[in-house]
Amino acid sequence: MSTTWHDMFLLLLGIGGVLLLASLVGRILQWRLSPDGSNSTIENLNARINAWWIMAILIAIAFIAGRVGVLVLFAFCSFAALREFVTLTNTRRADHWALATAFFVVVPLQYFLLWKEEYGIFSVFIPVYAFLLMPIIAVIRGDTHNFLVRIAELQWALMICVFCASHVPALLTLNIPGFEGRNVLLIAFLVIVVQLSDVLQYVWGKLFGRTKIAPNLSPSKTVEGFVGGVASATLIGAGLWWITPFTPVQAGIMAFVIAMMGFFGGLVMSAIKRDRGVKDWGHLIDGHGGLIDRLDSVVFSAPVFFHLTRYWWSLS
């Protein structure tokens, strides 16, 4: 246990250092290039860095508060993400009770099951019970207009915002021999790799980006950013092997999978935004847009990372 605290402390120190450096660079850029706040790229960069501080501090507090802290944090994230997602869907009056059930029953129950460490029911609660229950509740009102579209949207909202997101704290339930009491570091590994991959893709893209990789989906993403970002995130992940149950090579492979899932998750969520004609999912985080804008890549990589780790390393 004491080595866990020691590693966590080192990790927090490292993250604090990186953020401090970023803040410093941001301030210098602002001082040199945008003293009157006229350069929107630099203003946005600084807003993002400030938001990073808040997010890092929130996650650190949750980690220190322990299992309940992490569960509460992610339950809140699921709630806020679901609120953003459903706002953009074609709900009708007839869906009212199905929606209320999704927010006030499905979200708390999914995290309650994690708290009870009921893995069996946790893993099927949404894809089996919620998916069958939602259309049943909606159909009672008898409104058939757009029925399949409405139900599919609500199911996907639950899948993305609740089911997938809950696999981040689910990492705490794994039982890995020789890694007891250190599971919270798996969350740190996942979040650090996926977020750094996002940031590094942005940085590489800004520095060397020439060729657009998906002009219809996300005009700011480039091949150079993608390759540079995924490669550097893979290397950083390998370098973080000491906080995981993996060897350096295994940690690198895991980081590669996480970064790839995160990248494609970002593309999928961009496609939904384009279809709905919005630029951001919401306005919760200054400089980043909505919560889903920051969570999209985590959400896609979390279940895959969870199941790979569970299949090869965990006893339960």
Place this chain on the structure above:
Amino acid sequence: MKAFMADLFAGVVLLFARAITAVRAIWDETGPPRRQSVYFANHASHGDFILIWAVLPPRLRRRVRPVAGADYWLKSPLRRFIGQDVFNAVLIQRVREERDNDPIEMMAQALDEHASLIFFPEGTRNQTDLPLLPFKTGLFHLATARPDVDLVPVWIANLNRVMPKGEFVPVPLICTTTFGAPLRLQAGEDKEAFIERAQAALLALAPKSESSQ
């Protein structure tokens, strides 16, 4: 004690409104209104005035008073507490035959006491598929009585989805309140022209999908 309870209740309402709707103001280019104003808004839900109240900066929020129907807000002790003590509403009698005082006079008096007002010129909640009901004449009479007060149009989006008619559990969805440029009654402008202009100014703030429905 009652004032403390009212403040506490107001704090809880603010927290609840934000948790359910994450409500956000979209201001006119000039930012939050600086002058005394009558905020006139579309009306689809009992919670409409709460959203406008919630997004105003605290300094403006303390001065704003919703205009509401006395028939609804005096019906029970709880509603009376919420209407009078928490929100300090200007309670008007909507049915002409039951009136013992003039609504326009009451609103004008509140303005003379330096309050700002939240006012729903449709007169009643819009439960139709139209984006906006035709305005009643109250806004015109108020503008005539106090021509030097800014009339600020505010479009409340999505709250009717949060709590449709007849439901009692709110569904969390993101709401916005869009503030437009202030209007005033122009010299020689007649009732019809003014009301048409005010309706158009409010409707222009509606998100595209809503106004085309």
